[in-house]
Amino acid sequence: MNKNNFKKTSYNQPFIEQRADPYVYKHTDGMYYFTASVPEYNKIILRRSDTIEGLKEAEEHVLWRKHEKGPQSIHIWAPEIHYIYGGWYIYYAAGDAADIWEIRPYVLHCKGQNPLEDEWEELGMMQAADGDEFSFHAFSLDATVFQHKGEYYWVWAEKTGVGKQISNLYIAKLAAPNKLATVQVLLTTPDYAWEREGFWVNEGPAVLKHGDRIYMTFSASATGACYCMGLLYAHEDADLLDPHVWTKLKRPVLQTDTEKGIYGPGHNSFVKAEDGVTDLCIYHARQYDEIQGDSLYDPNRHAMIMKVNYDEKGFPVFSYDTMS
Template sequence: MPATRKLLAVLATALIAVTMGATAAAAKPAAPAPTFTNPLKAQGPDPWLTYYSGYYYLATTTWNNTITMRKSRTLGGLKTAADTLLFTLSRPNGAGTMWAPEFFLLNGPNGPRWYFYYTAGREPYNLGTQRIHVLESAGLDPMGPYTFKADLLDPQQDTTWELDPSILQLNGNLYLLGTFYNGSQPMFIRPLSNPWTANGTRRTLSTPTYGWETVGGAVNEGAEVLQRNGKTFIVYSASHCSTPDYKLGMLTYNGGDPLLSSSWTKSPAPVFQRNNAAGVYGPGHNGFFKSPDGTEDWIVYHANSSASGGCELNRSTRAQKFTWNANGTPNFGVPVGAGVAIASPSGEPAS
């Protein structure tokens, strides 16, 4: 065979091999997108979930004298992650019945630290002793170690319990959010001079007045901050947690002094509530977090799978993605049923 014809034959054979390889690659089905299912924690009331430095961190009510946390590279991995003991409560005030934990990376005197806020009362359980307390981390690990920092008691109004602490950062100032009892259960806001010190007494932020806020009891609690594109919202839980009508409402900041309730507008309808068709009841006490790549917004909350579930430890931790309306307000959609496959947050590592 002449040299030229031999070279052409070799090239043709190589081209056929390359073409066949490309065809086989194209025919290979793409790997399915990763998913997870709710619940993320079977006994997980009052969940707080944060994504930080490559991991998800989850803390929930324990209703005893311990504070625990789970850690996972993936959201679905929280389902089987171990509960790690962070702190054991042993003080006379706030020694047990730990609930509604939340942790924030805030600037302290030694630079950024995690401040872990929680509600606890004296043992044996007495609702009247429930108050808000705070721990401080030694460094930048959300799992600590932690030391006790302060009781966040209001010396001018320390006559009733306070629950469900959260933090609002707005216009360069720091505020504590919570709820208290005055016959009904309104939310309050209190200015802070640092992450553990009050700088003034509490002000009433929102009082339950709508019918959907008063099922089983007049309740506004679990205030959670959501901020985007210069807008600030407070999403809160309404009605009593013992009912399947526990749900989420929303306040919108309109400018002015955040300590004044007139600076906030309450949405006239709930923004997230029971989904009977999917078997989801009493969704509430939520938090917010970002996907690993920062492109998606997610809500974490607890809910029951039975209309008679009540305020028990069996309320389970759940999460789902939400979107935004054209007017800049959040659109939480409806609660997704347990066991339904949900696409994992964007940017998660391959499992």
């Protein structure tokens, strides 16, 4: 289709164009960092600004490029930048040009304290915990990390099964930035019809803390207009490695809205606004649904922003009427 003929509304204007799987991190100095998948899937980029809005026009730095062959030579996906254990780390997924779906999670480490100027080094593939015979042996991606009660938790998507494989979400504690401390625990598998359109998928986890709960959004189904966001939650005092403490809502919390011209919203991150109080949801979506070929290779998934509101019970409310 002619991409200039999409339905333009006040709701579906991009924050940053052609940047999918957007991740925004606010550092302790108040600076914002932005990274995302680029349409070529061949490099990792980073922007920095002292305001959210400033990320739009901030200079984009290329921190790392794909290998010419072998592992990490294709499908560089969904980078996230984190400052943990006193240093800068980027988690990302990558494939092998000889087997393009041999997707695994990898780790970069910044040798200095300035992630835009100092050198980055490869730490290789993420390592499973000792005795873990399951993690990272199959299609694995979309890792995120969060801290709770002094410990770091790592959450990622990994496929399992034979025939029609299923992408589940797993959680573990970290022993080090590039190694798990505990054996994987299954958090969620695609249970509902809205998680099974095209592919059976739970992926793209993002953590939001509010009140006495920990919320985790995730994305479901194939990457076209059926892509949407679901929600898990647990009490802050619960054992987060116990899958029984997590509850999944039966319906998606964000999905395609044809009237507003927003298609396939998902793979989000959360960040505080400049006021330090308001929660923002940074997600990607398209402005049309007529895609020729594989939706994964359509370049027009754009980063967008909405303000997160909360209902009377403290649950997050995701509404296109709060677009920033």
